Amino acid sequence: MLNRPVSLAAVVAAAALGLTACGSDVGARDAAVGSSHTQDWGQVVDAAKGQQVNWYMWGGDPTLNQFVNGYLNERLRRYDITINQVKINDTAEAIDTMLGEKQAGKTRDGSVDLVWVNGENFATGKQAHLWACDWAEHLPNAKYVDFDDPAVALDFGVPVDGCEAVWQQANSALVYNSQALKAGDVASIESLLAWAEEHPGRFTYPAPPDFTGSMAVRTLLYDTIGGPKELTGPFEAKAYEDAAPRLWDRLNAIEPTLWRKGETYPQTQDQVEKMFSDGEIDAYFSYGPGAVGDKVSKGVFPTSTREAVLAGGNIANSSFVGIPANAAHDDAALVVANLLQDPQTQLELYKLEGTYPGIDLSRATAAIRGQFDDVPLSPSVLPLDELLANAQPELASDYVTRLERDWKSNVLQR
Amino acid sequence: MNSTRTTRVRARVQHQGGTLRIALMLAPAMTVVLVFFVGGIGYALLQSLGYQPFIGRTDLSLDAYRAILDDPAVRASLGLTLRLALVGTSLSAVLGTGIALLIHRLGRSRRWGFALMQLNLAVPHVVGALAIGLLLSQSGLLARLAHGAGLVGAPATFPALVADAHGFGIVAEYVWKETPFLALLALTALGRGTDQLGHAAQVLGAGPLQRLRHVIVPAVLPPVAAGSILVFAFVLGSYEVPYLLGRPFPATLPVVAYEYYTDIDLSYRAEAMAIAVLIALLALAAMLGFLALVGRLARRAT
Numbered sequence: 001m002l003n004r005p006v007s008l009a010a011v012v013a014a015a016a017l018g019l020t021a022c023g024s025d026v027g028a029r030d031a032a033v034g035s036s037h038t039q040d041w042g043q044v045v046d047a048a049k050g051q052q053v054n055w056y057m058w059g060g061d062p063t064l065n066q067f068v069n070g071y072l073n074e075r076l077r078r079y080d081i082t083i084n085q086v087k088i089n090d091t092a093e094a095i096d097t098m099l100g101e102k103q104a105g106k107t108r109d110g111s112v113d114l115v116w117v118n119g120e121n122f123a124t125g126k127q128a129h130l131w132a133c134d135w136a137e138h139l140p141n142a143k144y145v146d147f148d149d150p151a152v153a154l155d156f157g158v159p160v161d162g163c164e165a166v167w168q169q170a171n172s173a174l175v176y177n178s179q180a181l182k183a184g185d186v187a188s189i190e191s192l193l194a195w196a197e198e199h200p201g202r203f204t205y206p207a208p209p210d211f212t213g214s215m216a217v218r219t220l221l222y223d224t225i226g227g228p229k230e231l232t233g234p235f236e237a238k239a240y241e242d243a244a245p246r247l248w249d250r251l252n253a254i255e256p257t258l259w260r261k262g263e264t265y266p267q268t269q270d271q272v273e274k275m276f277s278d279g280e281i282d283a284y285f286s287y288g289p290g291a292v293g294d295k296v297s298k299g300v301f302p303t304s305t306r307e308a309v310l311a312g313g314n315i316a317n318s319s320f321v322g323i324p325a326n327a328a329h330d331d332a333a334l335v336v337a338n339l340l341q342d343p344q345t346q347l348e349l350y351k352l353e354g355t356y357p358g359i360d361l362s363r364a365t366a367a368i369r370g371q372f373d374d375v376p377l378s379p380s381v382l383p384l385d386e387l388l389a390n391a392q393p394e395l396a397s398d399y400v401t402r403l404e405r406d407w408k409s410n411v412l413q414r
Numbered sequence: 415m416n417s418t419r420t421t422r423v424r425a426r427v428q429h430q431g432g433t434l435r436i437a438l439m440l441a442p443a444m445t446v447v448l449v450f451f452v453g454g455i456g457y458a459l460l461q462s463l464g465y466q467p468f469i470g471r472t473d474l475s476l477d478a479y480r481a482i483l484d485d486p487a488v489r490a491s492l493g494l495t496l497r498l499a500l501v502g503t504s505l506s507a508v509l510g511t512g513i514a515l516l517i518h519r520l521g522r523s524r525r526w527g528f529a530l531m532q533l534n535l536a537v538p539h540v541v542g543a544l545a546i547g548l549l550l551s552q553s554g555l556l557a558r559l560a561h562g563a564g565l566v567g568a569p570a571t572f573p574a575l576v577a578d579a580h581g582f583g584i585v586a587e588y589v590w591k592e593t594p595f596l597a598l599l600a601l602t603a604l605g606r607g608t609d610q611l612g613h614a615a616q617v618l619g620a621g622p623l624q625r626l627r628h629v630i631v632p633a634v635l636p637p638v639a640a641g642s643i644l645v646f647a648f649v650l651g652s653y654e655v656p657y658l659l660g661r662p663f664p665a666t667l668p669v670v671a672y673e674y675y676t677d678i679d680l681s682y683r684a685e686a687m688a689i690a691v692l693i694a695l696l697a698l699a700a701m702l703g704f705l706a707l708v709g710r711l712a713r714r715a716t
Contacts, residue, residue: 201568201570207662207663209673259570260574260577263579264577264579264661264662264663265661265662266577267577267657267658267660267661267662275553278551278553278569279553279569280552280553280569280570401679408487408663409486412662412663413486413487413490413663
């Protein structure tokens with residue numbers, strides 16, 4: 001127990017040494033952790049021995065649960081660490097637990113050691129100072145992570161600040177039937193909408209606040225205002241009010257070309273995908289293009305199904321693991337976070353269910369890259385490099401909710 | 415004298431003991447009703463007035479009610495919800511009564527009709543809604559049959575029966591599910607001696623119309639009316655059917671309420687609860703209105 005509070009500091013301090021050499025501002029980081037220990041990763045690993053990590057994560061995916069309890073536990077054996085997967089329905093449950101402990105004054109020995117998190121929940125935790133910070137850059141495997149990538153540096157517009165380590169990426173893409181749309185039609189939003197005008201009723205998106213429908217609206221927003229630059233960072237009313245009317249004009253203008261002439265919209269992404277498989281529409285936006293190959297091989301989607309990233313790029317979000325500031329087993333949690341960023345682990349997950357790596361593959365060894373390339377790919381699915389090449393960050397969640405609300409009054413109810 | 419007094423005292427003691435016993439025996443059921451029904455509605459009412467200690471709001475106001483009445487989504491929803499409930503209930507009641515009378519006339523093979531009517535009672539509404547969707551959507555079974563017969567070309571040329579402007583698919587699901595329910599209620603009422611009454615009336619010289627008016631209708635009306643109130647109240651508060659077969663706008667009140675309830679901004683729960691209270695009030699008003707109407711009709715019929 002003696003070295004328990006040390007471990008996070010250990011990583012930071014070790015890194016601080018490195019950073020001093022680089023001439024970075026180390027003082028602030030040191031102060032944030034309040035420790036002058038200079039220890040290395042080896043000491044974290046030593047301290048982690050025999051610990052059990054209580055990992056709070058969404059438990060609705062059997063394949064992923066199997067991966068956590070099987071593959072990961074197997075690889076953690078040599079560290080003498082085990083994972084206790086705490087399955088939750090909504091990450092907010094973990095945040096509630098952490099908030100409750102903080103309010104009860106429990107600043108150490110907390111019940112949560114690791115949380116699979118992103119977006120709103122991360123922002124809430126950061127606002128309430130629930131996370132341990134300044135550690136993610138200092139994991140040994142952080143060398144595989146591109147911290148300049150906005151999808152890694154920002155989590156739905158909130159700076160990550162080393163309070164969580166990237167694990168997975170989700171990239172959006174346009175899914176279309178290549179018998180109906182030609183390559184030229186899916187080159188850009190402009191050409192897609194021109195195609196829709198010639199083929200009225202064959203394209204649509206689900207009504208926000210549906211998660212994917214909301215993303216489709218933001219994709220059109222980026223195209224309308226020339227990328228997310230104007231809206232990067234926290235919510236600013238002026239920037240929003242400048243951008244939004246242009247988007248509403250455009251969305252209203254395309255309504256006659258949409259399914260049911262835009263008089264109404266599908267309620268859910270499920271409904272949209274069913275309409276695609278029934279041949280009612282020929283194209284839709286998806287946040288899970290990796291799963292399309294499976295649907296084609298099962299005969300749900302036509303074999304002519306293809307994917308495209310339009311000019312201007314595709315919206316992507318990353319999901320992370322965070323460690324609560326009061327975690328009882330933070331040493332072991334650090335080891336697990338590090339293992340998750342291991343290229344071999346990322347490859348295993350990609351093989352299992354097409355989950356896109358959170359790390360930057362160009363930093364991995366050629367052998368690993370080769371193994372990623374060797375994973376058989378359905379001709380319907382985009383290869384990783386094309387999907388990752390022009391990924392665009394998500395907006396701050398305040399923008400997202402505002403867009404969802406205003407879409408209703410400015411587009412749906414008109 | 416003495417003995418009379420003893421009897422009276424004993425009777426009073428027994429009476430009090432009886433009340434206590436009844437109260438004790440009812441207690442478990444009453445607890446459930448009080449906690450879940452009265453308690454639930456009470457808490458919904460409190461939250462609709464803005465009582466939300468979990469986000470530090472404890473002052474009460476009518477703000478949520480003002481907000482929902484200003485919301486175009488709620489305003490459009492009010493008319494739609496009432497229309498769907500009214501159309502769905504009346505169609506089911508008329509069809510159900512008609513089918514019951516038909517089955518009643520079958521004589522000995524009545525049992526088969528009775529069994530047929532019970533078939534879909536166990537099917538949940540959500541399954542019914544999915545089935546109606548598969549049947550009526552523009553790429554559904556009917557559309558495919560029409561396409562096979564050369565009646566329509568592309569899916570979009572088949573008339574929109576699901577997610578349509580009039581809520582046709584929603585009404586279809588309610589009628590499919592509730593008609594047999596109301597028919598069963600009518601059939602049960604018809605079984606109780608109406609045959610003999612009808613014969614008696616016939617012997618006394620009553621024509622078919624007179625028998626319908628003075629024998630059949632008085633027997634069928636009370637159960638079908640009571641069942642219709644149930645159906646109406648259910649449709650007012652039902653979520654899954656309009657969610658699966660309806661449009662995002664205008665949507666029915668329960669769909670709008672749920673959207674408010676699941677908003678990431680917790681303060682919108684007040685609006686969600688205000689809509690829930692509104693639905694409860696509408697159902698209550700409908701019930702009182704129905705009862706008054708049925709009372710008048712029943713008095714006129716006899």
